[in-house]
Amino acid sequence: MNQDDFTRVDEYLVEALLDRDEVLDQALADSRAAGLPAINVAPNQGKLLMILAQMVGARRILEIGTLGGYSTIWLARALPPDGELVTLEYDPKHAEVARRNIERAGLADRVEVRVGRGVDLLPGLTGPFDFVFIDADKASNPDYFTGALALSRPGTVIVVDNVVRAGAVLKADGDPNVEGIRRMNALIAAEPRVTATAVQTVGSKGWDGFCLVRVVE
Template sequence: MSDAHWTEVDQFIEAKLLGSDAVLMAALENNAANNLPPIDVSPALGKMLMLLAQMAGARHILEIGTLGGYSTIWLARALPPDGRLLTLEVDRKHARVATENLARAGLSDKVEIKVGPAKDSLAAIQPADPFDFVFIDADKQGSVDYVDEAIRLGRAGTTIIVDNVVRCGAIVDDANNDPRVAGTRRLYEHVARHPRLNATAMQMVGSKGWDGFLLAQVC
């Protein structure tokens, strides 16, 4: 099968199960108009994130890596009326665009964007309530640190999802020295031996190519 066929299947899924969404489409269009990289989650994965957060009964969500806020919108839609989402973004331009997209989506009152290096922002967080759901979609070199912070800031039962953990199969290529691949391998090793994590990972193909995500629960 070709990438074109994968994209066609994604489009079929979106047409049958997601339908059109003017708010989400406007967010992607605004991202493109501001020259943000087109690396948002796919619509199908975005809805999966929303459903998983709802299934987890999440009231307090943490996102590491905002970009233009496309995945943020999906996650924020999973929250109950009194729910809150904190999203961390290192790039001020990305955060500005995300702010516009969240305002258009009517979610500004549910979402706080914190700008700066994620490690610094995370170290400063002392939440009154633990996070119930954490989505990590940031620099892969920092994935181990981000997962450790998700555990610290979560509770027993917290769901953690890390995106882009297959990297077109590069994780099994020992000769690949890409820092993002090395960071992802370290993530697998760390999660596998962590006493407080129960995890799996899924590889996926689709409009975004060949990749996958890691799903873990804090014990």
């Protein structure tokens, strides 16, 4: 098996199980046209986020790392009409693309895009949130996890993306992204208020994985 095989399987799964969605397709197209990096979640991963948020009955969602708003739209679709999603984005250009995509999706009434460094914005938020998705700079993952936990309640689910990085997580070699993931894992393991696991994935986004955390007290 190689990357082409992983991509073809993802394409098959998306075609077999997901409806064609012009709003999401246009969000990706606009992100590409604006020069945003193609690091958004895959469609089947976005649907997974939506289902997980629905499973916990999320009414308030926090996203750290907006990019062009693709995952934001998936998550916001899990909310009830009076639900709220706060998403944090460092780059003003990315945030503007995201706002346009979110408005086109008809979700501007329940999504707030805040611009700035996540570590600076988190202390100013009011919790609790029912679901948190962390997908920003990996070097700051320990701070993001700590901030997310402070804004959580028993039952909150925290999902952290890109925690395998094609196996690079095995080596503590000074890469700030890898070091951030490893330090976050150590924090999670030592935190008595949560229970967690991590899952490796392969697909159109390569070999990676996510960490799934549930706040228990």
